[in-house]
Amino acid sequence: MITSPSSRRRSERSRKATLEAALGLCAEKGYARVTVEAIAARAGVSKKTIYRWWPSKGAVMLEAFTEGLLDATPFTDTGDIAADLRTHICAAVRLLSTSPFGPAYAGILSEVHHDDALAKAVREDLVEPRFACAVERLRRAGEQGQIPADADLPLAVEMLYGPVYYRHVLRKPPQDEATVAALVEHVLRSLGARET
Amino acid sequence: MITSPSSRRRSERSRKATLEAALGLCAEKGYARVTVEAIAARAGVSKKTIYRWWPSKGAVMLEAFTEGLLDATPFTDTGDIAADLRTHICAAVRLLSTSPFGPAYAGILSEVHHDDALAKAVREDLVEPRFACAVERLRRAGEQGQIPADADLPLAVEMLYGPVYYRHVLRKPPQDEATVAALVEHVLRSLGARET
Numbered sequence: 481m482i483t484s485p486s487s488r489r490r491s492e493r494s495r496k497a498t499l500e501a502a503l504g505l506c507a508e509k510g511y512a513r514v515t516v517e518a519i520a521a522r523a524g525v526s527k528k529t530i531y532r533w534w535p536s537k538g539a540v541m542l543e544a545f546t547e548g549l550l551d552a553t554p555f556t557d558t559g560d561i562a563a564d565l566r567t568h569i570c571a572a573v574r575l576l577s578t579s580p581f582g583p584a585y586a587g588i589l590s591e592v593h594h595d596d597a598l599a600k601a602v603r604e605d606l607v608e609p610r611f612a613c614a615v616e617r618l619r620r621a622g623e624q625g626q627i628p629a630d631a632d633l634p635l636a637v638e639m640l641y642g643p644v645y646y647r648h649v650l651r652k653p654p655q656d657e658a659t660v661a662a663l664v665e666h667v668l669r670s671l672g673a674r675e676t
Numbered sequence: 677m678i679t680s681p682s683s684r685r686r687s688e689r690s691r692k693a694t695l696e697a698a699l700g701l702c703a704e705k706g707y708a709r710v711t712v713e714a715i716a717a718r719a720g721v722s723k724k725t726i727y728r729w730w731p732s733k734g735a736v737m738l739e740a741f742t743e744g745l746l747d748a749t750p751f752t753d754t755g756d757i758a759a760d761l762r763t764h765i766c767a768a769v770r771l772l773s774t775s776p777f778g779p780a781y782a783g784i785l786s787e788v789h790h791d792d793a794l795a796k797a798v799r800e801d802l803v804e805p806r807f808a809c810a811v812e813r814l815r816r817a818g819e820q821g822q823i824p825a826d827a828d829l830p831l832a833v834e835m836l837y838g839p840v841y842y843r844h845v846l847r848k849p850p851q852d853e854a855t856v857a858a859l860v861e862h863v864l865r866s867l868g869a870r871e872t
Contacts, residue, residue: 512790587789590788592845592846592847594783599846602846603848632862635859638843639862641838642839643835645838645846650841666828666867669866670862671862
């Protein structure tokens with residue numbers, strides 16, 4: 481099939497409009513009250529178009545949230561693993577504690593427990609790739625001699641992300657910068673990192 | 677008001693029947709499909725009786741889950757903080773990875789994001805008391821010289837519970853005993869505990 485440049489542009493425009501509409505409605509009405517109909521109406525696309533690209537409202541929200549997360553929480557490598565983890569975790573906490581991304585992710589997670597397809601998509605499209613990036617950043621810190629070569633990196637990543645999820649799903653006040661700094665320091669010490 | 681012993685006994689019997697019915701229905705139908713009507717019918721009590729004691733289905737489930745959690749995950753003090761934390765966390769992981777308690781808690785958490793009253797009840801009736809018990813157990817370990825006196829105990833508890841919540845809400849495979857042991861060892865090391 482030959483797709484003209486203009487039709488491809490239109491598709492990307494519709495995709496972006498759909499994601500933006502989903503996040504906007506989530507901020508205004510709360511995740512539970514958003515419908516695919518309302519997203520389609522605000523985005524100026526048909527409901528059929530949405531269902532051609534996404535299996536559910538949750539899947540639309542997941543793509544919108546994932547794009548926001550990728551933009552907001554890059555993995556930098558300044559050569560200082562503690563500083564880079566603080567930057568990364570602080571950005572994730574900020575994203576999760578502000579609208580529309582925080583409520584959108586809470587809504588997505590609320591559907592994970594009963595929607596098997598969405599649960600799989602959350603793990604495969606969002607959680608596992610980010611987890612792998614975090615492990616990779618720690619692996620480079622190991623190469624640079626900042627943490628021991630045999631450190632348990634997946635465990636470290638769960639110790640970093642776990643407390644962020646804990647507060648988010650329980651709607652406890654999010655970590656402030658000092659708490660994130662203490663968390664990162666503790667996780668690095670738990671791996672046997674050189675004290676700085 | 678004078679309450680006769682028999683009416684008090686009847687009330688406790690109804691309460692227990694209600695909690696049991698809620699958990700049973702959750703295991704059979706999935707949390708989302710359970711209604712207060714169905715709980716009342718199975719427990720042999722009126723819907724009005726349930727609403728006199730609990731504001732919502734979520735509140736019934738929370739009380740049922742909390743009783744199960746208290747039974748299954750006591751805080752022991754054998755004098756060995758690492759062993760006691762392993763026992764405690766393993767029991768929590770087991771409870772969360774089996775029916776009816778695991779699905780019940782996933783269902784409760786799925787409502788926390790949009791039900792302010794339930795969110796408050798989860799924090800005040802379940803999470804905060806358990807959190808305080810965990811801090812208290814670590815404080816005694818400090819007194820016994822197993823961890824430094826100035827250790828950041830609330831941070832340690834979040835590092836222990838966080839990864840358990842992380843896997844539970846994402847429906848990742850639960851931690852096995854070796855992973856729990858590694859987690860406890862890392863958290864204690866992060867506090868500057870004596871290596872054993």
